[in-house]
Structure formats: C-alpha cells, structure tokens
Amino acid sequence: MEPVDVAIEATDMFSKEGLASQLSSRSEVRVVDRAEMTGSGVIIVAVDRLSAREVAFIRQIEATPAVPKLLVTDASAESAPRAVADCGVAALLARADATPDRLVGSILATAKAKDTDSGSGSTGILAMETVRVPTQPDRGTDGLSSREVDVLTLMADGLDTLGIATRLCYSERTVKNVIYELTSRFKLRSRPHAVAYAMRAGLI
Numbered sequence: 001m002e003p004v005d006v007a008i009e010a011t012d013m014f015s016k017e018g019l020a021s022q023l024s025s026r027s028e029v030r031v032v033d034r035a036e037m038t039g040s041g042v043i044i045v046a047v048d049r050l051s052a053r054e055v056a057f058i059r060q061i062e063a064t065p066a067v068p069k070l071l072v073t074d075a076s077a078e079s080a081p082r083a084v085a086d087c088g089v090a091a092l093l094a095r096a097d098a099t100p101d102r103l104v105g106s107i108l109a110t111a112k113a114k115d116t117d118s119g120s121g122s123t124g125i126l127a128m129e130t131v132r133v134p135t136q137p138d139r140g141t142d143g144l145s146s147r148e149v150d151v152l153t154l155m156a157d158g159l160d161t162l163g164i165a166t167r168l169c170y171s172e173r174t175v176k177n178v179i180y181e182l183t184s185r186f187k188l189r190s191r192p193h194a195v196a197y198a199m200r201a202g203l204i
Contacts, residue, residue, distance in 0.1 A: 003027060004111045005041030007034040009061050011054060011171070015046040018169025019072070022100045029107055039065035042110045044103075046072040046095070048174050050084065058087045070110045072098050074174055095170065096147045144182075144203060151178045152198045155191055 006029045010016035023029050034043060045061055047054040050073065058071065068090035091110040093102065144152075147168075154164045161179075165172045179191060188194045198204045 001028075003030040004107055005030050005032045005037055006044060006107055007032055007037055007041070007063065008044045008046070009034065010046035011048065011057055012173075014165050015072075015169065015171050018166070019044060019046060019098070019103070022098070022103055022169065026100065026104050028104050034061070034063055037063040037067055039063075039067065040111070041067050042090075042107050043067055043069045044072060044107070045069050045089070048074050048095075048171055048177075050075040055084060055087065058084055058089065062088070068110050068113070070106055072103075074177075095174070096145070098169070144198075148178055148182055149198075149203060151175060152182070152195060153204045155179075156195045156199065156204055 006023060008016050008019050008023075008031065010019070020031050023031050032041070037043070041063075043061060043063060045058050047057065058069065061069065066088065069088050070091045070093060071084060071089045072093050072095050074095050090113055091106055093106045150168055151164055154167055159167065161172050161175050164170070165175045168175070179194070182188065182194055183190070186194070186197060188197055195204075
C-alpha cells in the first residue's frame with residue numbers, strides 16, 4: 001500500500017515538530033510540505049483551542065486540489081465540530097489521545113473517508129462524526145486526567161515548561177494551562193506544592 005501524504009500545520013512550532021517526529025518512522029504515511037500535495041492525502045492542523053483566531057487559522061489552510069483536514073486539538077469534542085464545520089475538517093483527534101498509533105489510525109481513516117465521501121456526496125460535519133475519536137479525558141477517583149499526571153511526573157523530574165511541552169508534543173501554553181488548572185482546582189500555591197501534593201497522594 002502506498003503511504004498517505006500528510007502535511008502538518010500548527011499554531012506553534014513545537015506542536016508541528018512533535019507531530020512530524022511521531023510520524024517520521026511510520027511506513028503508512030509520508031510527511032510532505034502542503035505545497036507538494038496533489039489532491040490526495042491529509043492535512044493535520046494542530047491548535048490548542050478554538051477561539052476566533054484559531055478557527056480563522058484552520059479555515060485559511062488549503063491545498064489545491066482540496067484534501068481533508070484532521071484537527072488535533074485540546075478543545076472538547078462537543079464544541080469543536082460546531083466551530084469548524086465549514087473549515088474543511090473531516091476528523092477530530094484529541095491532542096491527549098494523539099499517540100503515534102492513534103494518529104496514524106486517524107490519518108488513514110480520514111483519507112479513507114474522503115474516498116468514500118467522493119462517491120456519496122457526504123462532507124463536512126457528517127464525515128467528522130464518522131471518524132471522530134472520543135476526547136473527554138478519563139479521570140480516576142483522584143480527579144486527575146492522564147495528561148495532568150504526565151505533566152506532574154515531568155515536573156517532578158525537574159523539567160521546565162519548555163521541556164514538558166517538548167516531551168509531550170504540546171505547546172508551552174497548553175502546559176501552562178494544565179498547571180494553572182491543577183493549582184486552581186486543588187488550591188495549590190506553586191509548582192513544587194503541586195508536585196508534593198501528587199507525591200503524597202501517591203499519584204506519581
């Protein structure tokens with residue numbers, strides 16, 4: 001099987017490089033520049049949230065001829081489809097779920113959905129619903145998502161915001177948002193306090 005061409009666009013360079021690194025060793029896909037796309041393949045678009053700025057960014061990313069977009073985002077599965085319904089997005093993957101295997105699976109599903117839709121006339125939000133991956137984080141009884149545990153663990157290892165973002169393929173803003181939510185929810189005074197709390201609770 002020929003590899004699927006994939007172009008990657010993101011609002012920050014760390015996300016773009018992180019996604020490219022995850023795909024670099026996969027034989028199922030081939031990372032290319034968007035200008036090299038010839039009517040087949042998938043464009044991955046990575047954004048933290050879906051404010052007007054991010055939606056405009058997604059909308060202006062196009063290839064000629066058009067190819068479907070796979071949106072990788074921290075936005076909720078409930079709000080994202082409505083926000084990007086007219087932006088050429090065919091599938092949605094939560095950033096927290098974007099492991100190499102899940103990412104490749106979503107790319108292949110998006111490319112396949114385009115081939116199916118070309119014969120049925122079905123596009124946009126309907127295609128998104130068929131290949132969308134559930135994105136709500138699972139929280140245990142401790143109230144922490146897997147992403148929060150990952151960030152806390154790397155904080156305990158001494159990594160700074162940039163180091164955590166690079167390791168997890170997030171933007172620095174996403175890491176800061178996770179830390180802010182943690183410290184606010186549990187009324188923690190600082191990052192060391194957050195790490196100490198997690199260690200005492202046996203979470204990391």
